[in-house]
Amino acid sequence: MGNEVIDTAVIGRHYDERSPIGDELRDGQIHMWYWYDDDDDAPLTEAVHRVSRKVTDTLGLRAGEHVLDAGCGPGATAVYLAQAYGVRVTGVTVSAFEIDKARARAAAGGVAGLVGVEYGDYAALSYADGAFDAVLALESLQNAADLGQVLRELYRVLRPGGRLTFSDFSLESDSEPARVAKFMDSLKLHRLPTMAEWLGHLRDAGFQIEEYTQCGPRVFGRKSKYLKSAMGRRDEVAEKFGEDAVAQFSQRHLGFFAPRKEQIGYVIVSARKPRT
Ligand SMILES: C[S@@+](CC[C@H](N)C(=O)[O-])C[C@H]1O[C@@H](n2cnc3c(N)ncnc32)[C@H](O)[C@@H]1O
Structure with missing residues (x-):
């Protein structure tokens, strides 16, 4: 991964550069897609919304609750939660682009008050301590420099009995480590845990695990469907952002798509802070 120190400023710049086109292609969600099979003709934006719904469903939210969206991206998920469940959402991110975009999105969606x-x-x-009823980390823990510290911090701000749900990548096979290394480099990952390692980190932080799913084959496994969808909008995106920006965006994606389909999993894990 070179000698670059991956601190929060580097991560912030990474998303400042990467999120604008991602926001455009994925309707404000800088996360993965979910297609059932190769014949599934859902558009990319719907495939991405499926992940938002699938992950956040596990939180069991009730109107009036206060949710922390830890690593909120450009805000589409926070807006969705406020509109769908009537919850208050506090989003945090280290990207200035995402803060502006998320605030504008909340205002446009009529939920700036939530x-x-x-x-x-x-x-x-x-x-x-205990400020939130629920915590969401949708593909954001991947950037944690010290995962144990972040999980302990999320545990601290959850009320007793509150839930944390996260989704993220997992290592399924390191038979071709060079491919995995390119993937990790493209996302600025410090580590790529297996499902068992993810669960172990949660337990170490004090969480009780309630549910976990491995849906990698429908997520990273459908990378060719994403590429086809994104390429279908190439000219439109180039007109809006410029050819240079599109070229840079594509260049950054090369490493991301380097692993074989079976090498990269996608985990959704929901856990609870014990009541006592
Ligand atoms: C892959 S994006 C996912 C964004 C959003 N959850 C979504 O699904 O659209 C990762 C997010 O994690 C955030 N992030 C990374 N490191 C962070 C940190 N140390 N503190 C807060 N947010 C962080 C980034 O700013 C970015 O918003």
Whole structure:
């Protein structure tokens, strides 16, 4: 992964550069897609929304609850939660682009009173112990420099009995490590845990695991469907962002798509902070 120190400033710049086109292609969600099979003709935006719904369904939210969206991206998931469940959402991100975009999206969606977005490092949050009823980390824990510290911090800000749900990549096969290394480099990952390792990290932080799913074959396994969808909008995106930006965006994706389909999994894990 070179000698670059991957601190929050580097991660922030990474998303400032990567999120604008991602936001355009994926309707405000900088996360993966979910297609049932190669004949599934759902558009990319719907395939991405499926992940938002699938992951957040596991939180069991009730109207009036307060959710922390830890690593909220450009805000589409926070807006969705406020609109669908009537919850309050506080989103934190280390990307200035995403803060602006998420605030604008909340206003446009009529939920500016429910959704607040601010700069925040999920390893050291400014919120009181037990401040949130639920915590969501949708593909954001991958960037944690110290995963144990981040999970302990999310545990701290959850109320007793509250839930954390996250989704993220997992290592399924390191038979071709060079391919995996390119993938990790493209996302600025410190590590790529297996499902068992993810669960172990959660337990170490004090969480009780309630549910976990491995849906890699329908996510990374459908990378060719994503590429086809994205290429279908190439000219439109180039007109809006410029040819250079599209070329850079594509270049950054080369490493991401390097692993074989079977090498990269996608885990959804829901866990609870014990009541006592
Ligand atoms: C792959 S994006 C996912 C964004 C969003 N959850 C979504 O699904 O659209 C990863 C997110 O994690 C955030 N992130 C990375 N490191 C962070 C940190 N130390 N503290 C807070 N957010 C962080 C990034 O700013 C970005 O918003």
